[in-house]
Amino acid sequence: MSNENYHHENLKADLIRNGLKLLDEEGYENFSLRKVAKACSVSHTAPYRHFDSKDDLILAIAIEAHLKFNQRLEEAVNKHPKDNKSQLKEMGYAYVKFFVENPEYLRLFFLSDFANNLKKMNHETLLNGEQPFNTFYQAIERCQAEIQSGEGESVDPNAMALSCWGLVHGMAILIAKKDFSYDGDYLELVRKVLWGGTFLDL
Template sequence: MAQENYHHDNLKSELIQEGLKLLDKEGYEGFSLRKVAKACSASHAAPYRHFKNKDELILAIGKEIMHKFGEALQQAVDQYPDNPRYQLKEMGCAYIKFFVENPEYLRLMFLSDLSEKFRDSLEKHDQCQEVADKNKEDSFTILSETVKRYKAEIVNDADSAMDQDALILYSWGLVHGMAILIARKEFSYPGDPLELARKIIWKNVFLE
């Protein structure tokens, strides 16, 4: 049997990555620091140097997902620094692409009993919840600030009749629904569904 590596330089990151896989596969009840340590070829005690229990590791997994999500949205916005309408469209494409390419993130954050258990684990720790809320707010702020810029520039436009919250709900609901349908393969399409989603967002009904 190969000797376990007790001194991973990047053990914390490895625990988060392997923990995500395990959480997606086995759910909250089947998740444990011991199992994650085994997946990392580390000692059973090694995860406790970074996380005091499995809920803290789950929180770290959530923060990692939200950080990557926020980065993807911000990169989309940055492509069009002077055009809020295009920012919102590109951000919609990025939203769908992110969850289609990472369906385990979608399942963990939004779908099935796993997402409920995930949120419950965060709520057990008030201090940790404050940090988690900040990460969620970062992603939501990118969306809401882009909508605000878009609203400020439209005049005599059909969207100008919508208040900001309604426009956020409309934009978010459209891209979130497409992300779920495509990621779960519930929409049958012979071509590339991501390209079809992009066509819908850029050429058809979205913010025209």
């Protein structure tokens, strides 16, 4: 079996995996299908079997990242099927853990020169119910409804969403970029903040 035939069996997956690494290292302007092909040890024309352009490949990278991220959030929800507050806490922990373990996704989604382009892409996979923000916001709405029905208080779901997201996003960036110096287990510290602090005390 030739080297290229071997790679072709999983070429699309290889292009996405190596493309993410290359995009993270070189940025959008220096990213090219030719460079990704070289990283995959295939001819420079091989990527065009699956992708029309570098933007097409980057979109595929973003879609895969969104699906993986959303899966982590749904797993967090499923750990506490009858406890809405615990769902949000577990999702917050999963959020930080995902981006600390995959800082290249954090940079792609929020910190890269391509991040703004991703927000403008009207791709159905990025807009439908599998989008991570939808999973998060649905949990916010469930928690908000429970608080209002139980205590009669008026809770703005957008304020709750901003508070929850802002906290975990800030922790993810500080830890992933190593801006917060700590000798212990970062993720255990995150769990302590989410379960032992004032999180969700609205």
